[in-house]
Amino acid sequence: MKAAAATVASVAVSVSIVLLLVPMLGGQPDGPGFWMSVLCPLLIAGPASTWQFHQTETIARQRDAIARMHVKLEDAHAELQRLHADLGEKARTDALTGGLNRGAFFAALEEAVAHGRGAMALIVADADHFKTINDGFGHLVGDDALRRIGGLMADTIGSIGIWGRIGGEEFAALLTDTGRSAAIEAAERLRLAVAETKLLADERPVSLSVSIGIACANAPCAPIDLFRRADDDLYRAKSGGRNRIVIDGREVVEIAA
Structure with a gap:
């Protein structure tokens, strides 16, 4: 959708330029020149914007995935520290009475x-x-x-x-x-x-x-x-x-x- 909107905008800008500049140069905005102003943005802006938005979304998804993995890693590290502390405490504690062994x-x-x-x-x-x-x-x-x-x-x-x-x-x-x-x-x-x-x-x-x-x-x-x-x-x-x-x-x- 973003790529299609960008392509339509590119076509509109290209056609607007042709309709404004060609009469100022003494020509008529019709024929092959007019259609080229429509066709070129479709052939260039469409694929380019599609690729660009796809890459941006891919990077955003990867960044979000990395952020989630980082949160999970921090949680796992905190849990590992807790387990290590518990293990150290159990290694020092008499299981029956709760005092030091x-x-x-x-x-x-x-x-x-x-x-x-x-x-x-x-x-x-x-x-x-x-x-x-x-x-x-x-x-x-x-x-x-x-x-x-x-x-x-x-x-x-x-x-x-x-x-x-x-x-x-x-x-x-x-x-x-x-x-x-x-x-x-x-x-x-x-x-x-x-x-x-x-x-x-x-x-x-x-x-x-x-x-x-x-x-x-x-x-x-x-x-x-x-x-x-x-x-x-x-x-x-x-x-x-x-x-x-x-x-x-x-x-x-x-x-x-």
């Missing part, structure tokens, strides 16, 4: 103690009598118990430090810019929260508690030494009756007294 937690611990400054505390907590829960109520209940403890770790530790599940029923938390008293208070909040948790299996109550060891230090320090001290005190809490906190080889209730 062992590798991610110890990597964060090493980074903190190597480059941090000031007081910090490592809390290591272990679920008491967990084998009894698994044997007496089944592994699904055991998994539920771990999820409950993980949720309480997030509630009591998540806003002031990092935490993760570092073993089957063992959890750890790192509190930076935290001294001895604040670390004991955080550990006690966790211990009480776990002990007060109501968990039922087949309408039977499942008793939950954790034993906790704490190690305090000033960064930078050796991560293996910090963990060994906290783990040793966890063992003392276990052997001392469970459901208790030990720091520097002494039970917290004894220190408070």
